[in-house]
Structures are given as C-alpha cells and as structure tokens.
Amino acid sequence: MKKRADLIISGATILSMDADLNIYREHDLIVTDGKISAIAAQGKHDWQALQSVDAHDCIVMPGMINTHSHLPMSWFRGLADDLPLDIWLNHYIWPLEARLLSKSFIYDATLFGAGEMLKSGITMTNDMYFEMSAIAEACSKAGLRALISEAVIEAKMGADYRPSLFVLKYEEQFRDQPLVDFSLAPHSIYTCSSEMLKRCADAALEHGLLIHIHLSETAAEVENCLSEHGKRPVHYLNDLGLFEAKCLLAHGVHVDSSEMEVLQQKPVSIGICTDSNLKLASGLAPIKSYLEHGINLSLGTDSVASNNDLDLLGELSNTAKLHKALNHDPAFLPAIEALKLVTINAAKALGVEERRGSLEVGKDADFLIIDTQSLNSQPLYEPASQLVYATNSRQIRDVFVAGRQVVKEQRLVNLDEAELLQTAGRYAQLIREELGL
Template identity: 40%
Template sequence: MTIDLLILARWIITVDHDNKILPLHAVAVDKGIIINILPHNDALRQYQATQIVELPDHLVCPGLINAHTHAAMALLKGLADDLPLMEWLQQHIWPIEAQLAREAFVYQGTQLAIAEMIRSGTTCFNDMYFFTQAAYEAVHESGIRANLGLILIDFPTAYAPDVAGYLQKAQELIHIIEPDLLVTASIAPHAPYTVSDESLQALHGIAKQYGLSTHMHIHETAVEVQQALEQSGVRPLTRLNELGLIDEHLMAVHMTQLNDEEIALLAERHSHVIHCPESNLKLASGFCPVQRLLDAGINVALGTDSNASNNDLDMLGEMHTAALLAKMVAHDASAVPAQQALRMATINGAKALGLQNKIGSLEIGKQADMIAVDFGVLEAKPLYDPVSHLVYCTNRQQVTHSWVAGKALMTKRQLLTLDEPTLHRNAEHWQDLIAKRDHT
C-alpha cells in the first residue's frame, strides 16, 4: 500500500488510554491521518511510503498542546520582570499595549511565538489576545494548529471602543475562522474583574449560538478573590456559576485559589482547569491544587501563559515544573507522576479544547500531530523510562521534528514554514521601539 509518510522511531509514546510505550515501532500516515502504528519490520513490508523518516535514537509522541497563552506578547518578553501582577500589568504591560498593540504587533509577535513553540514541541496552542484576525493570519500561514480566543474586556482599547465593538468583532472572526480545518475559536472574556455580568451574558450568548468554549482567567490571585468578596459579597466562581458559565465548555485558567466546594462544583460540571505553573510562580500568584483537582476527576491541562509573564513558551519545561511543584504542594512525591504530566500537556489539553477525537494522542484515525525528541544525546544517557526522561531531563533543543496533520513544520530543527532571518529582524525592530516607550 502506498502512503504519504512512514516514521520509524526508537520509541512511540501513544498517550492513549493504556499509555503504551512501543519500542522500535513506526507511525504510518496518509492524507494527514494516522492509519497504523506497528513494528518497524511489519511497517516496511506493508507500506510503500512517499517519505520515510528514520529516527533510530528518537522518541515520537503527540505534539504538545499549550492550553493558555497570549502569543503576540512574545514581543514583551523580559520587559518588566520581578514585579507583582497588578503593578506589572498596570504600569508596564497595559501602557505599552495601549501605545503599540495593533495589527502589525500582533501578526509579527504571534509569528515569533509560533516559531518558539514549534521549536520546543508545541503543535497546538490556545490563545487570547487583541487583533485576533492578525493572529489568525500568522497561524494560518505557519501551519500550526490553534484555538483563538474572541476577547472581551470592559474598557476601550485600540481593538474595540466598547463592548458592542468586541461582540461585533467576535462574530466577524467566527466566520473568518470557521472554514479552517486547523483553527477553532472560543469566547475569551478576560477575567471576572474586567468583565461585567451584562458583557459576560452577551458573549456567552454568542458561545451558545456557535457552540464555542469559554477561555477565561479565574481565581488567579488571592487579591482578586478578596476584592470580589468586598465588592459583591461572593467569590468570582460563585458569580460565574450564577451566570451559567460553569459547565463542560469552561477552560478556567490559573485557579490558584480554590476551596473544597469550588472543586466539587468544577467536577460536577465537568469544567477544565488550565494550570500555568511557571507564570504563577514568577508573579507569585499562588499554587493551583493540581493533585486535588485530578483526584476529584477534573481535567487539568497545561499552559505557559505569555512570554511576558513566563519568559518562554516551552511546554517541556512547563511539564517539568508542573510535576515538581505538584509534589511540593501536595506534600507527596507521588503526586503528578511523569505520565500524568505528559497527559496534561497532550490529551488533557485536547479535551479542554474539545479536540480529543482529533489530536492529543497517537492513535489510528487521529490526525498526525507529532513531534520527535532526540534521546541519542549524552545528557539522555542512561535511559530506563522514556516518559520519565521526557518530563524530568529533556530540554527543548532535543526536539528535532514537528508535524501537524502530517505536514512537517520542522525537520532537524529547521523551520519549514517560517523565515528565521525575518523573525530576527522583526524582533529587533520591536525591541528598539518598545524599549523607548517603557519607563522601567
């Protein structure tokens, strides 16, 4: 049988229901779909492939899913480090965005972020930012998979003058994105403290009309929760529940402040939590109780947050941090083992995005979103458990290949859909411009 692509690897990590680790196996791909996973010799006998990729020292696994970021903020990396969240936002990030965040900023910033994500193993990301059509253009041209948030915030920006403007742009973007097989949309109200009840209800109406999920920062800090209590007498999650937003379509980001009743509510409603450990640590926002959420049956995925609050978009690093931090928070060395951390970065992200039937694991019938990681390097020796190695001692420089729906986005660390010299020039242009505007 003639097929498009045959990948022969040292290990295939499926992240399927049984978490299979398959040594000396191959992935057969045709028309972007995984049609078989089988031993090397059987694959070579059964298939004639247009392209054969031999990876004798590599692990092949599902592409990583960055379930929360603000991609265009790659241009703000390192701008205002070592500051509390609200000072960081109000005195640095928001003023620069007000001056400079326009279509070109978003397009070129998103391109830079996509390049970093591809080079560190991400094949799908969940975004929230302004000028979403510019982000969409960068995504579409690159060939990466993405879910783009239709943002709403209750004050005027260069993107929209008022709530009606945000809602109009959301509906326009739905129709632009809808035909793209690699791009989906969600509604993205920024946070409970920046969006009113009326705005939330209006945006939620659009979500119900088009069958979209909700992507929102919630319970990010203790201050946020305390201010809500002082102003309204209820915690943000209680308010969102009263508005009907706590359901199976909710992607609740950060969630560092949770009590037992709230965990039970999230579990009952089958909501998803997006954990961003490194951003939370850097901004001293708090600790998401990951193991408690998992024990309650809640789907927990991983995100990096933005380059401005994390300084990288490295999901391998995020897995590592998530696994270690969870053990300390739970006071249990067995909390969030390596296999669980990998699931949080792959299939759990797919579930949060409603894409679990397409991506997130390597299984027959799913789309071929995959990465290859080189374990032939000295730092990977000796090796007893490839999944443990992937989480605890692998860095992003070891990611050598990336495919989305069977299309190669990177081969031997060479980007195939983005021009690196152009990315360098654009980043240096914005660096000079932003440095002149920020008063750090």
C-alpha cells in the same frame, strides 16, 4: 500489493498517550492525508511511502497542546520583570499595549511566538488577545494550530460589544484555513460586568463555542470578587450560568473546595500556568485537590511577558516536581500522568480529544520526534520519565502538524529564523524609545 501512505516515521519508541497509555518500541508511525493510518512493528507491515524519516533512538510523542497563551506578547519578554502583577500590568503592559498595538505589531509578534512554540514542541495553542484575524493569519503561515479568542475587556470594547458576532465572522473568513478556530474570551471577572459575562455564556451555548477566561490568578482577585459580589469567583460565575458552556479556566490558583464541588459537576477544565504563577508570586494551583475532585487539568505557558519562555516541557517538569514537594509525596503525579497535562487532557480541555492529544489511528498526525542520543538522555529505561525529568526542549528534532513538517532538524520549515530575530530587534528598539530607555 503495498498500501500507499504519505509518510513513514520508522523505528521509533512511540509514546501513544492512548487510553491504555501504550508505548510501542521499534515501531513505525504511518501517515496519510494528515492523519495517522497505522502504528505497526517496524517493517512488519505492507505500507509504503514516498517520504520516510528515520526515528531510531528517538521518542515520538503527540504534539503538545498549550491551553493558555497570549502569542502577540512576544515583544514584551523580559521588559519589566520582578514586579507585582498589578504594577507590571498597570504601569508597563497595558499602557504600552494602548500606545503600540496595531494589526502589524500583533501579526509580527504572533509569527515570532508561533515559531518559538513549534520549536518547543507545541503544535496547538489556546490563545487570547486582540485582533483575531492577525493572529489567525500568522499561525496559519507558521503551521501552528490555534484556537483564538479576542480578550473581552469591557472598558476597551464598550458595554454594547457582541463578541459572538466577531467569532462567527472570523469562523466564516477562515473557513478554508484548517489550522485555526475561534472561541470566546471574557478576559476575567474584573474586566467584564455581570451582563457581559452572561452575554458570553449565552453566546457560547448558542453557538457551541469554548469559553476561555482567567480565573482566580491572585488572592486579591478573590477578595475583590467577595467584596463586590458577595461570592467567591466560581460561585459568582456559576450563578451567571457561565459553566453551562464548555470552559477553559486559566490559572485557577485560589480555588477552595466549595468551588471545586461546583466545578466537578461542570464541563470545565483548568489551564495551570506554573511558571507564570511562580514568577509573579501569584501562588500555586491546588493540583492534588483538583485531581481528587476529578477536574480535568492541563498546562498553559501564559505569555512570555510573565513566563518568560514557551518551553512547555520545562514547565511540565517544574510542575511535576513542585507538586511532589508540596504534597510531600514523590509518588504524586507520576511522569506518564504528568504528560497527560500537555497531551490528551489538554485536548479534552479544548474539546478536540477525538482528533488530537494522542497517537491513534484516525487522529491528526500532530507529533514530535525527540532525539534521545544525548548524554542527558541515556541510558533510557522509561521513556515517559525521561521526557519529564531529563529531556530538554532543544532535543525536539522534528515537529509535524497535520502530517506536514514544521520543524526539521530543529529549524523552522515555514519561517525564516534570521528574519524573526531581525524583527524582534526592530520592535525592541521601538519599545525602548517608547519608554525613554
């Protein structure tokens, strides 16, 4: 008697990213009710499914998890490049946001960004922006998992703003939308007062929410914190009690060893944003030192306004090679360890490692099928190396989230790409007019 499944991915090389980093060759991945029910040698099992997808000559890996993004910034891609961070923010991004942002602007841009993420193999993102409900609706439609937070900028929201009230409201409102969840995001130490940061810490602890915050992206941010509060950012936030809650610290470029000694005792992870930091010349996160301190690391794309794409696999390749060079050590951050930054360690960073981040029985069926029958992927000796050093994201053929196909043969299943491109053109026109270009 055969056991019934919904879907069988057959004959794949499966990079599980489980605790033993098992790689299964010519195996089937079996999916039932959105979860992985078995990983078994091809044909040597008694599962039967209505749908099956051939994955011979393909690598199947966990869906990638992006730990720092701003999805609704899609329309700002390439708008004001090659500028210092403060000028880019103060002269372009923030004034445009003040004039243009609306629920529909955010919904449309998120839908576009979610499509781009899925095609790039990202199945979950940790996003910070405004209008959480518009982001949640767009991600649900696209089929992208998202942990969504409202960027708390005190000058915009007012000192009385109670972020936890909104998070709880949206958790209730989107209870039946399983792909989205919510967290708390005091934007940064330079946009929130000590009182607001404390309030966020207390609320996160009380309601078991993740805190998502930008930390020490630039040297100037650290200097300002020292002159305003007499302490470096990590010591300042630690004294406010922020790190009692689970935190995702985005960037973490300028963090010294005294700060790492604090972080290693706390439930915090870093979201490294290599491409954004390179492009804005913010510096490079001290990955080696973080790892020596046992601090959990993950990767984030940041927004397309500073990256300028959502190609997390490309970002991973850049990060791995750059830090070998910086440390004068080709053995530093081997490919399989690098892959943890976008899979299991990213899941840990967001507190979802029990459900995602690796391909194991009982976990969510979030995975990618990557075609290796291309000249740049052959011959194939070592799947992890091939993924990090030779594969590009255009080889991501199929993407599944919760067992549902969201990218099929490199086309989005839930969204119309021609329509997304048309919408992009419309917003580009609007922004050109706004800037008098």
